Amino acid sequence: MTPRPVRTALAVALLLAGAAACSSSGGSDPLAAKSPDPAPPASSSAGGGAGKTVVVGSANFPENVLLASIYSQALQAKGVKVEEKFNIGSREVLYGQLQSGALTVLPEYNGALLGYLDAKSTATGKDAVNTELKAKLPAGLAILDSAAAEDKDSLTVTQETADRLGVKSIADLAGKAQDLVVGGPPEFKSRREQQFKDVYGLTFKEWRPTGDTTANALKDGGIQVGNVFTTDPKIVQLKLVPLDDPKNLFSSQNVTPLVNTAGLDATGTAALNAVSAKLDTAGLTALMKRVAVDKEDPSAVAKSWLKGAGLS
Template sequence: MFGTATVLLSAALALTACSSSDPLAGSTTSASPAGTTTSGGGKTVVVGTANFPENVLLGSIYAQALKAKGVTVEEKPNIGSREVIYDQVKSGALTVLPEYNGGLLYFVDPKATATSTADVDAALKEKLPAELEILKSSAAEDKDSLTVTQETATKFSLTTIEDLAKVSKDMAVGGPPEFKKRREQQFKDVYGLEFKEWKPTGDTTADAIKDGTVAAGNVFTTDPKIIINKMVSLQDPKNVFSAQNVTPLVNKAGVDDNVKGVLDAISAKLTTEGLTQMMQKISVDKDDPAVVAKEWLTANGLA
């Protein structure tokens, strides 16, 4: 992103970085803070999560992997949104939290303009307080995407958002009601996209893509409908959508090299596709998150 367009886009991203693609920003339910205790003379690692299924799944993956390596773990799932649980990690009441790096950066620095994974992580390392640390980010992201059917991708040779420039004038695009306001100018400046029509499709965007109401739409990358309907989320090489990589946030005083090594090993294996497949089992097949977590850990040699 260069020139005048870059300045405009950076300002816009600062305002919208986590506005529609930040899972932890969604709820405010609170719970009593977890207390770090000791067991057998060693510190108990307290794994907390926000109160939505994907974060609970990730917390279970972390907790079960740590237990498999002999770490004493206490689980505190479903605590609430970032506004509730961030301070608990900072204070040490929670030791580990599955985070999303882009949303976390915007939370600690609302003026941040970093969008790529590397830049977001670098900015976080500068902005986080001394008590906190992020570990290695995974490739898995729960973020906004522009998604199309496999048929559309094949017909027009679409791999990236930029590829849409040659056909977007004949296409309708769908998303939440605020999608056009937030993204129309960005898409035009960065990728040269001008859609024929913007349709508000809300939570039914994936269905609207499937039935042809829209040719492309704003779908979260871990939505199981992407897999179920064999859709294609187009790559975003110029980072219009800020990175939202699953990233462990830890209280430095509560973790040692063993804990860090276990969590880094998880991040090395976790992908968006794998996370989406697990979420399909939970949201569609109604499998228990702990069971799904155990299956994934076993399949990846981590438990």
């Protein structure tokens, strides 16, 4: 998962940060790949606003819980009544709950969501992805403004492997992949194997499910190439090298609220769009350092970010 924009800023932020996850169209999917952390207690808050309670859900990995807490508290700050249902599970479960109205708001990743709806989509940029998403979402569901913040797939190697093979991009693996073991989340092979063949002409020696241990498996030599998310602090901590993706196999992965429109009014929509306007990749990475490395409570981290952004 690897956005290459804001590389300098992201590299600095990663030195301070810890993170979890995102995916791309047809790719490894954080909303399907992560193991659940202990769930924060569900809560409800009756703000000054009238109307239905907005139910904010999340997938079962730390970054999505953090984003959901930011959304929840931003809504509450505007007087919206909120119920939190965090750490639910994968997109397959969450999407159905949004359609039914059991959930109102979910932090999504635009490229991953498009891949879920249309595995054949070739859209890569934020605007192109969002245009297709809006056309493919069923009546009753909508995306709001996407944040600049992006948590994206990468194909990553150790510095030693990069030097030994002389590789800087995925394309450089041509003629070498057949001798390499690649690892990632359990669904990485089924979603990506054919794409690597079609886009880059790569056939790997073996596909090994490594889940959340992919970065460590790279460092330990159990695999030579791994699917690591760009906000994972281990990229810097373990001196790993995300390979460039010149053919854009991995699509945009902007943090984007997915909502059930029947349950969200103009006040709620404005509150969530205000979050997207402030949240960037470096900021999200720094927040995730506090959650994933420093083990701070996601709710407290969300609260401090909202205060600093002037949204509380």
